[in-house]
Amino acid sequence: MLRVALKGLAARKLRLVLTAISIALGVSFVTGTFVLGDTMTATFDKMYSDLGQGTDVTVRGRPAFTDTTTLGSGRAMPEAVVDTVRKVPGVAAAEGGLTGYALMLDKSGTPIQPGGAPTLGVSYAQDRGLAGAIAPRAGRGPSGPGETAIDAATARKYGFAPGDRIRIVFESGKPAEFTVAGVLGFGDADNLAGATLAAFDLRTAQTVLRMEGKVDEISVRASDGISPDELRTRVAAVLPADLEAVTSATVAGEASKAVRDGLGFFTTAFLGFAGVSLLVGAFLIWNTFSILVAQRGREHALLRAIGARRRQLLGSVLTEAVAIGLLASALGLGLGLLVAGALRGLLASVGIDVPTTTIELQPRTVVAALVVGLGVTLAAALVPAWKATRIPPIAALRESAAPARTLPKGRIIAGGVLLVAGLPALAWAVAGPSRGGAAAIGSLATFLGLILLAPALVRPLVAVLGAPVARLGMAGALARQNAGRAPRRTASTATALMIGLAVVVAMTVVATSMKASVADVMERANRADLILKASSQLAAGIPADAADELRGLPEAGVVSPMRYGRIQVAGKTTSVAAVDPRTAEQVADIGVSSGSLPKLADGEVMVAADEAKTHGWRLGDEVTLRFPQTGDQVMRLAGTYTDTTLLGAGYLVTLAAHEANFSGRLDAVVLVRAAEGVPADDLKRSVRAALAGYPNVAVQDTDEFNAAQSATVDQLLGLVNVLLGLAVLIALLGVVNTLALSVLERTRELGLLRAVGMTRRQVRACVRWEAVLVAAIGSVLGTVLGLALGTAAARALADEGITVLQVPVALPLVYAVAAAAAGVLAAITPARKAAKVDVLRAVVAE
Amino acid sequence: MSPPSTTLLTTAARAVNATKLYGQGDSAVRALDGVSVEFARGAFTAIMGPSGSGKSTLLHCLAGLDTLTSGEVYIADTPISGMSDNDLTLLRRDRLGFVFQTYNLVPTLTAAENIELPLRLAGRRADPAWFETVVGAVGLARRLRHTPAELSGGQQQRVAAARALITRPEILFADEPTGALDSRSGAELLAFLRRAADEFGQTIVMVTHDPLAAARADRVVFLADGRIVDDMIRPGADGILDAMKKLGG
Numbered sequence A: 001m002l003r004v005a006l007k008g009l010a011a012r013k014l015r016l017v018l019t020a021i022s023i024a025l026g027v028s029f030v031t032g033t034f035v036l037g038d039t040m041t042a043t044f045d046k047m048y049s050d051l052g053q054g055t056d057v058t059v060r061g062r063p064a065f066t067d068t069t070t071l072g073s074g075r076a077m078p079e080a081v082v083d084t085v086r087k088v089p090g091v092a093a094a095e096g097g098l099t100g101y102a103l104m105l106d107k108s109g110t111p112i113q114p115g116g117a118p119t120l121g122v123s124y125a126q127d128r129g130l131a132g133a134i135a136p137r138a139g140r141g142p143s144g145p146g147e148t149a150i151d152a153a154t155a156r157k158y159g160f161a162p163g164d165r166i167r168i169v170f171e172s173g174k175p176a177e178f179t180v181a182g183v184l185g186f187g188d189a190d191n192l193a194g195a196t197l198a199a200f201d202l203r204t205a206q207t208v209l210r211m212e213g214k215v216d217e218i219s220v221r222a223s224d225g226i227s228p229d230e231l232r233t234r235v236a237a238v239l240p241a242d243l244e245a246v247t248s249a250t251v252a253g254e255a256s257k258a259v260r261d262g263l264g265f266f267t268t269a270f271l272g273f274a275g276v277s278l279l280v281g282a283f284l285i286w287n288t289f290s291i292l293v294a295q296r297g298r299e300h301a302l303l304r305a306i307g308a309r310r311r312q313l314l315g316s317v318l319t320e321a322v323a324i325g326l327l328a329s330a331l332g333l334g335l336g337l338l339v340a341g342a343l344r345g346l347l348a349s350v351g352i353d354v355p356t357t358t359i360e361l362q363p364r365t366v367v368a369a370l371v372v373g374l375g376v377t378l379a380a381a382l383v384p385a386w387k388a389t390r391i392p393p394i395a396a397l398r399e400s401a402a403p404a405r406t407l408p409k410g411r412i413i414a415g416g417v418l419l420v421a422g423l424p425a426l427a428w429a430v431a432g433p434s435r436g437g438a439a440a441i442g443s444l445a446t447f448l449g450l451i452l453l454a455p456a457l458v459r460p461l462v463a464v465l466g467a468p469v470a471r472l473g474m475a476g477a478l479a480r481q482n483a484g485r486a487p488r489r490t491a492s493t494a495t496a497l498m499i500g501l502a503v504v505v506a507m508t509v510v511a512t513s514m515k516a517s518v519a520d521v522m523e524r525a526n527r528a529d530l531i532l533k534a535s536s537q538l539a540a541g542i543p544a545d546a547a548d549e550l551r552g553l554p555e556a557g558v559v560s561p562m563r564y565g566r567i568q569v570a571g572k573t574t575s576v577a578a579v580d581p582r583t584a585e586q587v588a589d590i591g592v593s594s595g596s597l598p599k600l601a602d603g604e605v606m607v608a609a610d611e612a613k614t615h616g617w618r619l620g621d622e623v624t625l626r627f628p629q630t631g632d633q634v635m636r637l638a639g640t641y642t643d644t645t646l647l648g649a650g651y652l653v654t655l656a657a658h659e660a661n662f663s664g665r666l667d668a669v670v671l672v673r674a675a676e677g678v679p680a681d682d683l684k685r686s687v688r689a690a691l692a693g694y695p696n697v698a699v700q701d702t703d704e705f706n707a708a709q710s711a712t713v714d715q716l717l718g719l720v721n722v723l724l725g726l727a728v729l730i731a732l733l734g735v736v737n738t739l740a741l742s743v744l745e746r747t748r749e750l751g752l753l754r755a756v757g758m759t760r761r762q763v764r765a766c767v768r769w770e771a772v773l774v775a776a777i778g779s780v781l782g783t784v785l786g787l788a789l790g791t792a793a794a795r796a797l798a799d800e801g802i803t804v805l806q807v808p809v810a811l812p813l814v815y816a817v818a819a820a821a822a823g824v825l826a827a828i829t830p831a832r833k834a835a836k837v838d839v840l841r842a843v844v845a846e
Numbered sequence B: 001m002s003p004p005s006t007t008l009l010t011t012a013a014r015a016v017n018a019t020k021l022y023g024q025g026d027s028a029v030r031a032l033d034g035v036s037v038e039f040a041r042g043a044f045t046a047i048m049g050p051s052g053s054g055k056s057t058l059l060h061c062l063a064g065l066d067t068l069t070s071g072e073v074y075i076a077d078t079p080i081s082g083m084s085d086n087d088l089t090l091l092r093r094d095r096l097g098f099v100f101q102t103y104n105l106v107p108t109l110t111a112a113e114n115i116e117l118p119l120r121l122a123g124r125r126a127d128p129a130w131f132e133t134v135v136g137a138v139g140l141a142r143r144l145r146h147t148p149a150e151l152s153g154g155q156q157q158r159v160a161a162a163r164a165l166i167t168r169p170e171i172l173f174a175d176e177p178t179g180a181l182d183s184r185s186g187a188e189l190l191a192f193l194r195r196a197a198d199e200f201g202q203t204i205v206m207v208t209h210d211p212l213a214a215a216r217a218d219r220v221v222f223l224a225d226g227r228i229v230d231d232m233i234r235p236g237a238d239g240i241l242d243a244m245k246k247l248g249g
């Protein structure tokens, strides 16, 4: 039996490869994600351990809670602690260091803003033994107030060399100019995971970072014979309670973990895309095997008649599945290495630079490729294979082996029940905001129900969609008939397309609603004329001096900065916003429902009404907020507000409270309102002029702000759609495959048609229209489903800021038409094959 | 062995020195070996001969379904060698009709749709009067909405015959049209072909193994080893049997 199976495979090499590719693409996403993740982890692990070289113990502020967003934000300590530590027996050397914000400007004055990575200003270690792998590649370390040393990547990209002058912006103040004393390397790397870095001697660093007399980290080296753990214990003993001593291993471990956690989102997202692709691929495999089994019905019946047992038959079909699965795994693994590279490019395009090193291919990745490739293929082939064994031996003697099959009752009932349960759930989710549970359950049930019932929908859909096609002539009429003649086959081919398209359309609905929500918030809650932000989406913020500068402008009536931070409340990490209570209400309407924003005092907090309700807080209650640097702070609940969309945070404190608890001094946003009688344009002009010295501040009016936000959402949507496009592509491969198999099956019929006068052109048109019809069915189902799911999802995300539901019309239509039109492409090869059918085959076959 | 001489005007089709080789070199099979034959307009001709004698090959080459290795085939006065696939297809569609031994019908189309198929492929509709005449002649008026799977073998062959006639072709070719039918269905089909020749003046070329079928024809051409070995006008069943015996012995 194995022979029979393998012979069958060899005879259909092309189809084997085509089928395998559909799964391989999904597998390649899985392996690509793993390879990229492993490579990045390995790279960062090495980098952090290199950086920690020579340092045995690090002293730092003890964060009240750790979380990827708070890492490295320990509170500064007096420089005197360094001396205390130095005196601990067993300490060979100890040196204090500082890290803060420093944004370099290129030679034309444009900020050098890396995508996702920070712009660091650091102190340069005098004890080179404590400097880890950081060392000058050219020039020397900085010394004195006028000097800096910059990372090699920045120097290379922007053409800085020792001796050049460079301007640098800090958290406060206009750009200051320095001489580049040296260019720094980080072991083999040119920068720290994409971050830019400007180093100063400690004194200068304290000045520019506004940390006079302070350090935020002490690097300690042990004398010979003292273990890091021993040293850590000794150092810890002399430290005050708000400081901690940790070994380098701990520091490196935390840093790597932070990177991994940061990547977690991307990993999940990429694996999500892989899942969609694999689901689509599974449909294709299932379909291919169903057709193969149907076509081989007679062969199987004959084998049964001459004594093959059911198990042998099952084995023979599954052998083919195993071969395809193995091929898919192998192809997917190879492709995965390419995908890893492509994904890295994708991350780079959103600003996350990953240093290049050797690709990490771990055994786990190989195992995952095998398990996914084989698993999905086998699972998808199982039902068709089982059906092959149900063929009675007598079928060998019948004229037609595959009688028209109707949908099993169980499937109709299951599909019906799912739809009947899913649609109301979806409707319920659409009817009100934030009904996430109903949206999820409704989506899943509707989705599955539609998949189960799709074959029943094929005939009516073919009838309707095919009507205009049939009017085009005999080729169109035949195409319509062919599309409807094997509803299950058409359904599963179309379903594959439906899945991919539904996700794309749903994403579009969510994205459009997101954009509309931004515009709506601006319309509803914003009272400012200008919005000032850092010019890069990913920059930390803008210097506080910028706001001070504007307060002096006669055109500016109100200038109100906003800052953010991460806190923990009852063990859950959340965001806190900080505003100037006196001016905030003049630039924004946050829907205060109790208390008064202008009266908010420094020891008080305002809380989103929902949040207060969940915690059961009342006005005047004492609320404990845990800040990463200052720990638990008890604040009085002074009011509640209902509109969190503009603020983007459930907690609101004063700017002074923010300064007392966070070390960062950058404003996230500055809202400006024109003085009485000043036209908005005049305000904009004078604000821009006043901020000429702050190159990293973007000044936008509300229209510009909306446009910028839309552009960001569009960019993200584009990225997601590119990834989902893969699933659509696989689905189109499915159309190719199904058509090719159908053409093969209809060789005689095609020959007959050719004999009685169907031209090659008509044959091609017929196959092409069939492809378009199948694709159109997938498009229609996918678009409708996508609109429903997207609407439910957008409504469910109301709490995340999607307050307005906007269903796009044009874009889904474009997608649907494009997908249907892609059917033409999918039909090219099968149509050509069909046109080449030997006319005589119909006459002489059998 | 000269066929009855006819003028060009009354010749529906003719083969001149038709030769067909299958395969190459020593192992080549000479399916047709210099066949020259004319088919007069309005005549019902039967082609007979032992299995493998080249009957189907001749028919396919005459009908533009296959190409000759050398020689020429004319439909009326149109030479068909060198015609493009497209021209051949249009020739088949518009000027020729076929009935094969089996598998004549598109399974997804009804009987009526199958009958109209060549016209629809040309973007035309059937002339209703002619459609009724043809359908009436094959006795299928009440089966028109059925699909092939719902028709008996004999009915299917009659649908095929109706399809072959719907375009009023210059020649109707049939390759063992009764081969898969029982004697009664076969007789019905033959009666229909005979009527087509008599009433509509339809030119028919039919390959058959059945002497009784051949006896309904106006003329019987005998093939053996790719050559014409006999050519008789209305030989009657006895004459045919004699000729077959001669060939067999």
Ligand SMILES: Nc1ncnc2c1ncn2[C@@H]1O[C@H](COP(=O)(O)OP(=O)(O)OP(=O)(O)O)[C@@H](O)[C@H]1O
Binding pocket: B022, B023, B029, B030, B031, B049, B050, B051, B052, B053, B054, B055, B056, B057, B058
């Ligand atoms: N495609 C082909 N390839 C090779 N040889 C062929 C092919 N078709 C026919 N032949 C050979 O050509 C010769 C004539 O075949 P043809 O089918 O014309 O015979 P026939 O008279 O129709 O026989 P039958 O009465 O059995 O139908 C035979 O020897 C056959 O083996």
Ligand SMILES: [Mg+2]
Binding pocket: B055, B056, B057
């Ligand atoms: Mg034959």
